[in-house]
Amino acid sequence: MDTEKYNRSITLFCPTCGNSQFSPVSSDDINSELQKCASCGREITRDELIKENSENIEEHAKEIKEEITRDITAKLKKRLSSMFK
Known part of the structure; x- marks a missing residue:
């Protein structure tokens, strides 16, 4: 499995004004x-x-988990179907 596919950068926002630029x-x-x-x-x-x-971080983590689950499910279905041909 290509784990690089699941790497994400999450933009952090200022809790006061919502800006994403920090120094x-x-x-x-x-x-x-x-x-x-x-x-x-x-x-x-x-x-x-x-x-x-x-x-925001938790929502991104949830999306990644769902994507991983979909990908693993699809791979398993593909392997199983090829095994029982």
Whole structure:
């Protein structure tokens, strides 16, 4: 199974204004824990940002699970039908 097919990038949104553009507060570290919204200026940690976007993340995970289930079911049906020809 090609697992790359199921990789996703999930856009995280600012819980204050809904913008998706953030920049690290510390300009010397792109992986800074503290992020600043480009629109409203709210500073938020990565963990808080993930927590605030948990519903969006869960919905994407649900979609991926459904896609995997459909693909596995289709593969099994195809294999079984070829075995009993």
